[in-house]
Amino acid sequence: MTRLMVLGLLKSKPMSGYEIQQLLTKSQTDAWAGILPGSIYHALKKMEKEALVEIDSIEQTGNRSKAIYKITAAGEKEFSQLLVEALQVSSVHLPSQLYTGLSFIHYLEKDEIRQALQNQQLLLEAQLAQQKAGIEVKRNHMPMDEVTEMLFQNVFKQYELQLDLIGNLIRHYES
Incomplete structure (x- = not known):
């Protein structure tokens, strides 16, 4: 789920891991999607190694820098595949x-x-x-x-x- 969510958000626009985390938390998406905040950074690093995302730019704020990621062509292909799979999984989960x-x-x-x-x-x-x-x-x-x-x-x-x-x-x- 994390990969699909991160790739989908990056498809809309380049973002930092922190921006993704904040958007998911503030919109309560992390709650229903079951995405843990730390998993976003892990997913970004792993997908960067797999060439699904890449660093678009580095932003400096004081002594801190943050990477802004964007989706690659391979990432778009992976996103489409994950999206089709997600639409086919049973959507009813009983308590x-x-x-x-x-x-x-x-x-x-x-x-x-x-x-x-x-x-x-x-x-x-x-x-x-x-x-x-x-x-x-x-x-x-x-x-x-x-x-x-x-x-x-x-x-x-x-x-x-x-x-x-x-x-x-x-x-x-x-x-």
């Missing part, structure tokens, strides 16, 4: 840990169940709020096309669907 826990929920006391579910609810609500803040950051940094808007709306619906299940379970165990 298997939660479902497994629910399979054995009868071994807990009602108070423990309610507390655990309420904690899950609070976590999901916080994550949804972060995702909604992320779309605003992304809108402020770059134009949002229709597909990206649909993507964010789908992410929101996934959280809302899970929150609906948790809410129903809480109500069930309160009665």
